[in-house]
């Protein structure tokens with residue numbers, strides 16, 4: 001019996017989650033060294049290609065999932081630096097220099113002169129522009145398909161994400177009281 005698109009998408013997400021978990025166990029994802037003495041340049045100068053600063057949250061994972069898709073489709077390599085948001089590393093000066101909003105995810109593209117990108121949806125669109133050369137995951141600029149893609153990206157970015165975020169501590173109703 002044929003599987004529904006939703007079921008196939010869920011299976012694919014399950015596979016990607018397993019890949020991400022096994023990456024996390026291997027050395028390809030590394031913990032950040034001492035942050036007290038860090039500067040932006042010391043955190044990025046030795047890296048080549050794409051460097052993703054992230055943590056295991058929905059906004060972080062959506063970028064990791066797309067990077068894994070690009071890796072599977074094109075062999076795009078990237079490195080990951082874990083930013084434990086519970087320790088407020090993301091508010092330190094070196095990180096604010098990468099993302100003025102002091103939040104994960106953030107991306108530095110060392111193959112494009114260390115170009116910095118913040119906001120998860122902007123990172124997805126940046127990756128699509130520069131790394132989805134055959135438009136396997138994106139659409140012709142100006143096309144109706146692209147417009148539909150943007151509608152759903154804006155809906156998830158401006159609607160679902162912030163709404164769900166309000167359900168988490170310390171912003172939920174009980175904590176607000």
Ligand SMILES: N[C@@H](CCC(=O)N[C@@H](CS)C(=O)NCC(=O)O)C(=O)O
Pocket residue numbers: 057058059060085090102103104105118119120121161
């Ligand atoms: N609109 C931003 C939201 C980023 C965001 O809220 N990141 C959270 C984790 S999902 C974070 O870094 N929280 C730590 C903090 O607010 O200091 C995006 O989509 O990138």
